[in-house]
Amino acid sequence: MTKTTLIPSGKKVDSLPDTAVTQKVVDARPSPGMTGGEAGGLWPKIVGIRLAFSSMALTLALFGPAWAQSNPSASQLINQLAPTGNVSDATRGIKPLAPDTQAPAAPMAGMAMTAPQVSAPPSANLVVDFESGSAMLTPSATKALDQLGQALTSKTLAVYHFNIVGHTDTTGAPAVNQTLSEQRAEAVKSYLETKFQIADERLKASGVGEADLAVATPPNTPEERNRRVEIINLGQ
Secondary structure, eight states, X not given: OOEEEEOTTOOEEEEEOHHHHHHHHHHTSOOTTSOHHHHHHHHHXXXXXXXXXXXXXXXXXXXXXXXXXXXXXXXXXXXXXXXXXXXXXXXXXXXXXXXXXXXOOOOOTTOOOOOOOOBOOOEEEEEOOBOTTSOOBOHHHHHHHHHHHHHHTSTTTTTOEEEEEEOOOSXXXXXXXXXXXXXXXXXXXXXXXXXXXXXXGGEEEEEOTTSSOSSOOOTTOOOGGGSEEEEEEEEO
C-alpha cells in the first residue's frame, strides 16, 4: 500500500510502503530546534495518520468476522469434499480394495505394529438461511445451495455419495430442534435433486439438532453459525 506523508523538511514523499510511513511518523516528531509554529504544524498531520490506521484496524475488527462467515464457492467446495487420503470403515467412506490388490504383508515377529493412518471423511459446512422455525429455503439459502449443487455435479465429485446433515442453534426445545434439523436436511436434499438432477441414491439426509454446535452457546441463544448444513463425503 502506498501513502503520502511528511518528513521534517516539509516535503511530500509519495509511494512509500507502510513500514516507511511508520518510520517517517516517528522521525517527524518535533525536534528541539523547531519553532512552535513548525512543531504545531506537524502534529495534526501525525495525528491524522494515526487516526487513519486506527480506522483501518476498526474496520477489520468489525467486518473481518462477517467475511470469514461467508459460504464457500463451488470450487472451494470441490477442494473441501474431494478425498485426499485413505478413509476407514468407521467413517463410512471406505472404498474396498480391488480384487487384484494385495493386502499389506503381516509384520515380522518381534516388530512393533503401527496403526494405519486414517483420515476423516472430507466434509464442508454451509450456513443455510431458512424461514424462522421452518424448513422453507430463503433466496439466500438457494444461492448457497447452488454453489453446492455445482460442486456435487462436477467431474471431481460426480462419483461420490454424500450425507447432508442438518444442524440448529439452541433456540427452542432440543426435541423440536432435532425434528427441524432433519426436515431442513431433507429440504436441502430435495432442492439439490430437483434442480441439479442428482440421483436420490447419491444423497442421504439426517439431522442432529443442537447436539453438534459449531459455536458453543448457552440454551436459547440465536447463533447463525450453528444453523448450518454439513456435507460429508461417504465414498463411492
